[in-house]
Every structure is written in structure tokens, then in C-alpha cells.
Amino acid sequence: MSTVPRRPSMADVAARSGVSYQTVSRVLNEPDIVRPETRSRVLEAISELGYTRNRAARALKTTRSSLIGVLTDGSSLFGPAETTTAIETAAREAGYSVLLTTVGADDDGDREVGAELLGSGADGILVVAAHEAMVPAVAAVARSTPVVAVSAQPPRVPGVEVVGVDQRLGARQVIEHLARTGARSVVHAAGPANWFDARARRDGFEQALQDHGLDGEVLGPGDWTPRSGYDLTNALVRDGLPDAIFAANDMMAIGVMHALHEHRLRIPEDVAVVGYDNTLGAEFLVPALTTVAQPFAELGRLALARLLCLLEGRTVPVGTPRTLPPRLVVRRSTRPERTH
Template identity: 75%
Template structure:
């Protein structure tokens, strides 16, 4: 190999910084015990040379792979895709690399990919458990490695931790907002029955509806697509529209907006529309879409933090699901809230 193309080593860093090999190792592994001036000199040498750790060599020395497995499904959808990106970013910032595996539609796929992840040497597994079909993967991995699920529903397996977003609270803040705008009846355009997010958004809606005293109903389920929103809304137009439509995601809301426009109905003057997810571009719809924004970055960071603590042998004192709150983003597809 041409010496000019050789990958920089710790010895190269030590020589450039004027320190020992052991000092470079301490800066990489225990920086707090190295004097600040020396540490800065080593870090400058690392940056100048473009040195990166050899993970394979490190794994041989420490018996740690610094690999996290991430199992997901249906990355074409906004929620799973954003969650996966957030987890990957958080893992990279924590010094871990991600082995990403997507489920297939083949029988026993979840169990197989769970076993394959374990065979790749990952230290722990994050399962983005969006629907019931992911549960076998959690079961397959739970007994062999630390597992954290990113989900709207607590896992059934003992010892598996959950991090998620409070989907029921998302539905609640939608109903409360619509009530403050003067709405008296709401229809929830529901998502797929086997998806955990859809299940909790639906149950959260019915609970909030009962608490508010408003009239309402659940229609569907749909399949997360604009087509589903279009068809469900077209059927409601024929049978009698409520004052507001609360779609289980923004894609369903987009289909609803199209159906209302096609029938000459004004949003929000004739009917208000609310989505869920705050999908990229929701603010550029006509009218701009009121929706629920989910803290995907925070969920990724929190899930990764929980998994790393389990990998390091730390066990939280309270074994309980951890959920983060979403927030309502009010735009022009709903009327202004009343001030009295």
C-alpha cells in the first residue's frame, strides 16, 4: 500500500501530538483523566490526521463491538422513517454504529431477523415496534440481548423497556383544541387496526370525546394513505359531515382535504381538518394543516440512552414505560379558538 494512502494509526497521532501511545488511548477512552492541554493537543492531531478508530481491533481488545441493532418495518411511512433516522443519529453521537435490518413479508421474518441481528454481534437491539407483526422479533431477541422498543404500546415481554410518544395525549389535545374553536361534532378517520399508534390515537380520541361531551364517531379503518382519507371523507359527505375531521395521520388528512375540495366544501368554514405527524410540507397545503408534531429526535435519543444503559449493565430503578409528549401545531385548517 502506498504510505501516503495508509490509514492513520494511534502511533501517528501520538507522534504528531508529541505524547505516548498510552496517552492517546486515554484521551479516546478516559479523557477526563488527561490534562486539558495534553488532551487538546491530541484531539487536534486526531482532527488533522483524520484518524478514526478501528472498530474491529477495538472489539478484539475489549470484547465490545460498539454495534447497536435496529429492527424496523415500512420505512416508506413518515413516522417509522423519522424514528429510525433519529435513532441512527443518537447512536452515532454516543459512539455506536447501527446495524439496520428491515422486516420482510415472509412468514417467521420477525424471528429470523431478530436472530440474524444477534448473530451479527450487536450489543443491544432497538425495535421500532410500529405494529403487532413486530412483536415476534421482540420475543426472539429479548432473552439474548438488551432490548428497547420504540412503541405506542408497552411490550408484553418481561425485562424489555419501552420508549415512545404519548399518542393518547396527542388525540386529547386535538379534541380540546377543536372544542375551543366551537366544534360540536368530530369524526376520527382511523388508521390500521393492527398499528399501535392507530390503536392508541383511536382510544385516546374516544376517551377525550367522552370527557368533552362532544358528539363524534370513529370511521374506518384506513391504511395511512391519502386514498383512504379521500374515500372515508367521501362516504361521510354522502351520509352527513360533522363539524370537524381528525385524521389518524397527515396522509389521511390530505385525502380528506381533496375530497372536501372536490365537493365544494370550504376548510375550515364548513368543516375543520386536523392531521397527525406534522409531515414535511404540511404547512404548504391549502389550507395549511393543523396537526400534531411528534418529538422524533428526542425519542431516538431517549431510546438509545436506555439501551446503552442496559448494555452497560445499569438497570433503572423504576421499570415503567417512558413516553414523551407531542405538541399541537395550529394552522389554517381549523378555526381560531374562542377567547371566552
């Protein structure tokens, strides 16, 4: 007769390792005060039994759940997806588990959104606030829980810490590089107007054009897809080509390149192309795409560190940034920089 498997308990670990229940508890909570040989024996028993800690019981005892909530819009776009993955990785490395909740476009942000996270006992919540539609979600969860938002722009919610990547700097790096290649005119195929990253990249583009005395304009907005880059470029070919096209992300850049190839225009000899995000595979396009890489892993660690400071009532260490610099990755879709 088969039996339903039973989850191993701390008492089982104690029996297997030949120590008391209290010693097992010390190994889990204060390992430094346990003799190394005893600690090793207990950890071996934990591994053999497949024991995992009971989060609910721990929360009752310590008032802390070691659970971090992560709220996103469920986007599969490279930037938000990589940011979410980076946060999850950083949380696990710090000993926290993650409860991921997505907010649909039709959710009622003021009343319902984030209810699963608020009711889960999460110690704090990280919100990947990529666009305006996420602002109600940030406000909803911030009413009763410490919140850090990962965003290119502050979501205008009192008390919410914000960290992000300096998207304006990334756009500036693009224009500075193109200016050094001799480009005198640049068109920006912009992303959606309600996305914070897209706005910041456009702002950085326009300011850098002015600072470097280049001609340029903004086309769009696009919608982050290759199709929008393709359509914007086809319209541009009819109206006259610039020296370079700066697409708001790599997916739009793929559409830009496809349209240029169809018109038998050479990249970068006729038109240089730059993307943004350094998406997986960007180096294998023909020609390999010049783009901007974002420090997603570091961003995840920064966001979690900010949240832990809030949870533990600690002051953020002096010199800790709120924004991280991106990095231009130069490949063959732009001309070589001039040496003089």
C-alpha cells in the first residue's frame, strides 16, 4: 500500500544528524555559533532528507518571511524581462524567495492590483515600472509595504525609492559615437510615448543633438517591434535618408536594417544603424549591430540592496548610486570613428 510522501521536518533532521532540535535551529539561523563539525553533520542531514524551511512558521517566529514580491506587467520585451530575472537572481543570492505577480493592462490598479503580493506576507516589493500604466500599481502596493521601483523615471509616488539605468546617458553615448564617425544627421526611431525608457532615450537624443550641433529628428513613436522600425524606415527612405538611424531598441533596429536591405542600401556605408539593449544575437546580425548594453545584473542587486535598507531601517551607504551607466557596444553597423 502506497503512502503519501511527508515533508521532512526539523525533528527529522535532528534525528538523522544525532543532535537536538535547538541545534538544528541554530545551524539554520545562527550557523556561526555552532561547531564546524556539528554544522557539517546537520547540513549533510538536510541535504540527504531534502529538508526545506517552513516559511509560514518562520514568519510567525521572526515577523519576517524572507519573501520579496516582484510586480511586473508580464512583458516579454528584453529590457523588462532581463530586469525581472536580475532581481530574482539577486534575491535568491541574498537568501530571499520571490513571489512574482503580473499586472494586466485591464487590471484596476487602485483597488485590486498587487493584492496577491500584499496578502502574501512579503517583506517588501520591487516593481518593474516600465511605463505609465504601472504607476497605479506602484501606488497601490506602496500604501502598506516598503516598495522600490525599477524605472527610468520616478513614478511620482511619495515614499517610493527609485533605481534604474541612465537611459539619457545611453542615448548620449550613441550620438557622441556617431559624431566621431563623421555623421552630421541622425534620425531617432522612437519607442512608445508612455514608456519611461523610450522617453528618456528620446530626451537624451535631442539634448545630445543640440550639444554636438547635429541635424536630426524624431520619428514615431514605434511600438518596440521590428515591424514598427521597418515601417518608419520605409517612410524615411521616401522622404530622404540621414547619415544614421538610432532605433529605440534592437528589435526596431532589426526592422530598420531589413527595410534598408530591401532598398539595396548599404549599412553603414549609406546609412549607419544603432540599436539599444544589446539583445541576445545582436552581434550575429549582418552587419553586427552597434547597440547599448544595460547592466541588468548590477541593477537587480542595486534594487534589492535599496529594498533591504528600507526593511532593516538602515541608511543607504554613502556613494550608492540611484542610476547605473549603460555601455555602448560598437560593432560593424556604424562607421569607424575618425582619429583626428
